[in-house]
Amino acid sequence: AAAGPNLDDFILMKVIGKGSYGKVMLVRHREEADSSVYAMKMLRKENVIKRNQVEHTKTERNVLEAVSHPFIVTLHYAFQTPKKLYFVLEYCPGGELFFHLSRSGRFSEGRSRFYASEILLAIEYLHRLNIIYRDLKPENILLDADGHVKLTDFGLSKEGIQDNFSAKSMCGTPEYLAPEILDKKGHGKAVDWYSLGALMYEMLTGLPPFYTRDRDKLFERIRRGDLTYPSYITPVAKSLLQSLLQGDPSKRLGGGNADGEEVKSHPFFSGIDWIAIQQRRVSPPFKP
Numbered sequence: 001a002a003a004g005p006n007l008d009d010f011i012l013m014k015v016i017g018k019g020s021y022g023k024v025m026l027v028r029h030r031e032e033a034d035s036s037v038y039a040m041k042m043l044r045k046e047n048v049i050k051r052n053q054v055e056h057t058k059t060e061r062n063v064l065e066a067v068s069h070p071f072i073v074t075l076h077y078a079f080q081t082p083k084k085l086y087f088v089l090e091y092c093p094g095g096e097l098f099f100h101l102s103r104s105g106r107f108s109e110g111r112s113r114f115y116a117s118e119i120l121l122a123i124e125y126l127h128r129l130n131i132i133y134r135d136l137k138p139e140n141i142l143l144d145a146d147g148h149v150k151l152t153d154f155g156l157s158k159e160g161i162q163d164n165f166s167a168k169s170m171c172g173t174p175e176y177l178a179p180e181i182l183d184k185k186g187h188g189k190a191v192d193w194y195s196l197g198a199l200m201y202e203m204l205t206g207l208p209p210f211y212t213r214d215r216d217k218l219f220e221r222i223r224r225g226d227l228t229y230p231s232y233i234t235p236v237a238k239s240l241l242q243s244l245l246q247g248d249p250s251k252r253l254g255g256g257n258a259d260g261e262e263v264k265s266h267p268f269f270s271g272i273d274w275i276a277i278q279q280r281r282v283s284p285p286f287k288p
Contacts (some may be wrong), residue, residue, distance in 0.1 A: 005077040007086065010040065035090040038076060041087040045080075046198075055110060067129065070280055071154040073142065092150045094143025094288035101138055106206035109237055111285040115141070116200050117269065117277045118149040123196065124260030127189045136195035138202065147284030193254030193263060197244025204237060206231055209245060222248070240268040 010027040024042040026114070029036065058138035077088035090236065094100075101107065106117070119141065127131050127173075134150070142150045201209040210221040225247045229238050243253035243266065254263045264274060276282050 005079050005088070007081065010038075010088070012281040013037070013073075018127075019135070026171075027088065030136070035061075037091050038055060039089045039091040041089060043085040043087075045083055045085060049260045067126070067131075069122055069125045070278065071118045071149045071151060073150045086147055089152070090150070092142035092145075093145050094147060095140040097136030097141050097143060097149070100143070100286070101203060101206070107198060107203045108236060108285075109204065112237075113268065113272070114282065114285050115149055115203065116196065117282075119151065119196060119199070119275075120263055121274070121278055122149070122151050122262055123192045127192070127226075129260050132189055132227050133192050136192060136199055138199065141199075143284075143288050145288065146280075147287045161265070186257075187248065189259060190249035190255035193244050193260075194249075196254075196263070197241050201241050201245070204241075221273055236268050240266050266279070 009030055011030060013026040013028060015023055016026050016039060022041065025040045025042065027038050027040040029038070073092065074090040075087060076090065077086075079086050119136070123133055123136070136151075140152055142152050144150055198209050201207075209227050210218055225244060225245065227241075229241070233241070238255070244263070246252040246255075249255050253266060254260060256262055263269070264272070273282070
């Protein structure tokens with residue numbers, strides 16, 4: 001990030017998102033010739049401190065400053081005032097994947113496979129940096145103008161994970177939480193492959209796995225792993241979902257040392273050119 005940016009360097013255009021402790025605005029940089037627009041995330045420090053989100057916020061900045069990947073939102077600037085913290089992020093005009101999913105009802109297998117492939121590469125990259133993402137859910141997956149995936153919201157990521165069962169804190173969206181997080185057993189990288197399975201289940205069916213309004217029942221279902229698959233789910237997709245949503249992290253696909261390579265080698269992804277995906281040469285199935 002460049003030296004000493006501040007709020008006066010930006011023209012605030014409109015509010016594009018409101019969170020529990022701040023808002024996100026569309027902004028333009030005053031000096032940059034190409035007049036690029038960004039998403040500016042503003043957090044009130046008092047809210048951050050009140051909610052004990054200080055660590056959370058530091059993590060987000062640390063993670064974003066460390067990463068550079070085609071499918072992860074770029075942090076361009078970060079600065080603060082006495083009352084607020086500001087993150088100036090790449091703007092993703094395609095909006096949340098969640099929005100498009102609820103509009104479509106569910107995605108075809110081909111469209112789901114495309115998004116899953118891009119997300120898989122982003123997760124694998126984070127794992128190589130010893131970062132567990134832990135917060136994979138449709139609201140945290142944005143689409144850029146072309147329809148490629150961008151992961152965002154690194155508040156929950158755990159840096160420096162080294163061993164496989166360390167991060168004991170409980171956070172994330174319940175339907176997408178691996179059983180070992182629910183049971184506070186500590187967890188490693190395999191939680192992200194479980195969440196990828198949950199996300200793929202939701203993309204393919206339109207509902208999160210184990211869906212129920214009753215939270216206790218939900219946790220019970222997640223622990224038991226009793227999941228029903230609609231009849232239109234193909235055998236190869238079902239096999240992948242079952243391997244990712246495996247309750248035991250040591251048996252889960254991606255849970256071994258090969259990490260994402262295990263997931264990539266599942267027949268569901270046969271025929272995927274991973275280099276072309278990484279280079280954004282595969283045309284998105286949908287342009288926002």
